[in-house]
Amino acid sequence: MYKWIIIGGGVQGCTIATHLIRQKKVDANQLLIIDSYEKPMHRWQELTSKIGMPFLRSPSVHQIDTNPFSLQHYAKKYNDKSFFGKYKRPALELFNQHSQYVLNSCSILDCWHRGNVCDVKKEGSSWCVKTNNGEVFKSTNLVIAVGSTHDLHIPDWAKGFENVHHVFSSSVTNFSELSSPVVVVGGGISAAHSVIKLANLFPGKVTLLKRKPFKIHLFDSDPGWLGPKYLNSFNKEKELTKRREIITNARHKGSIPRDLYFTLLSLERKGQISIVTDQVKSLSCKDDQKVNLLLESNPTVEASSVLLATGFKQGLPNQSWLSRLIIEENLPCAQCGFPITNQLEWCSHLYVAGSLAELEVGPIAKNIAGARKAAKLITQSK
Template sequence: MLDWLIIGGGIHGTHAALRLTAQAGVAADRVRLLDPQPSLLARWTQCTGNVQMPFLRSPVVHHIGLSAFELFEFSRTPEGKRFAAFAPPYDRPAYALFQAHCHHLLTQHRLPELHIQSKAVGLHRMGERGWRVETPAGGLDARRVVLALGLSDQPAYPAWTAALASSGAPVRHVFDPNFRAAELGDWQQAVVFGGGISAAQLALALAARQPGTVTLLLPHPLRIHQFDSDPGWLGPKYMRAFEAERSLDRRRRMIREARHRGSVPKDVAQNLRLAAQRRELRLCEAQVLDAQPTDAHRIQLHLSPGDSLETDCLLLATGFDGRRPGGAWLDAAVATYELPIAPCGYPVVSRALRWARGLYVMGPLAELELGPTARNIAGARKAADRLAQVAERRRTGHQVTAA
């Protein structure tokens, strides 16, 4: 039986495994990461690679390493120096540097050896002993299970795309598991639909490839925010009031109001406007009333107030569906074991992120405890802090408060 089984090999799960094994004293052979992808961080790499981001939105201290300045220190090593580049403000690291650092950590700490390439299809309590996670290849038993499930398998599709999907029209979501931007062929007129940083970065990358053939279709005016929530949510400035709030409905409302959905940093907005001035891309702000395939290779978009666009390459950058991740197997466990959930369907957990005895959460599933940054890299670090404290106290025999 394992001591810890982490379901999810993305940023959150990988960072948790590193913290447990490299800092909290958990033996590596007692920890496993369950993820269906061929390698750890594969979906992160696919999604971020599809939008072709040059720099991360988050600052240099947000990464999957152990110490806050580890990424910066890596940038000064022979291995990292060739990727070393940072963007103001907050020294945001180049995407290539961030990825190189991740690869360095995976190799240095031999984390791929902890990876079990499979997926969870069931979750069963084994009395006081722990949990059994069912996979297509059989069960995995662990004293403690961490649900590090993200939203990457839940791309959000606008309602007006429903008819397009069944017609075989050339529409794809940039976060669809089957989409690879690197395999995208040439187009005559491409349309990127979305109002946030993913849509903006993708449109800029496509315009650099085929100038003058790309339209960024914005459903709202550009919303300029440096981060997707105020930095005050990383510490007591805003979290003190959040943690004092006992109503889970109001906590959900605070999270929703704190997030700057569909926003871009100032430098990305400037790059968009400059590209538009140079006629490398077109910026179009409009609502899509409906979309119809004109043939197997083209789509007509009818816009408000009366305009239209025709495209042979429609790419949706509309984020992720916010419903609770996990799907049917987790729904069944919630019902069977009466796991506590808020009216929004998300877990009600302790400060130690415990949902039930031996069952912990991080990422989106932890946001009613960790607040609006729970989904981000900063949220991964915050959650791993708490899980590492649980592991350390168990190892040393101390009582874990509210764990």
């Protein structure tokens, strides 16, 4: 019997675990983290390294430890000056090294259990979590910190073609495996990083195909969402459909920071990439090796490989056990299907984080800053 079980060992789950242990809400031997991967934050590291992200978009104060300046102290200790810009955006390698240092200091691996959750039930005053291997774990408190990074959004026109892949799918493990010319579809940060990485592999044979002009924003939502500037009025809004509208409008979806924008323009000037602003109308096979992308303005773009940087599906994480739990426990949900919570408590001793926490945490919920906010609310509740 555990005191806390966290389902999900990504950035969200690890941040919450770190805060619970650091603030002495639980000992490591009373905490269990259940995740489908062998090590903490695996999916985060897999996706960010795949697209070649050199620096985080978030400032250095957004990291998994309780002290907001923990990463800066760590960097100073090891004389690591891998920061970018006035907000000290950390290098991905530095962020990952610091995260590993924090997790080791909290003995997170002693709390780790690799498994796929298949069922969650309330049994008396305990939460019962079952995995596909038939293992059953019980806990007083439960945190659901699962994400949607496996729920890939594939446009209808792209389905059924062998040489069309989502950038985050398992069908492509390394960009060097692709055949050129390569077309990257998308205009956001994942598309930008992917194109920059591909330009080094296939110079002059990479096209960035986006629907709209670039949207330039330093962060993916205004920094005012980190504190009372916007959150006070957001929390006063009791109409949850309006909260959802506020969240949607506040996010700079598909945007990129200015430094990435200038990098792309520089690569275009040098002839290493092409940038096309148009809408894909349809896709057709030219031969066994190539496809043609027919655009709304009528011209076609030829490609041997198409990478979709089209993000993830909207809505609740695609977990059948979560859908059953909502019904069986009659958990309160808004019209959009997301949890109605108080201090991120969905019902007694059941908490949420990440996208599931959006209606309370706001547009930053899925980010590292949102993980810190969720950890603060959850640890304060007990």
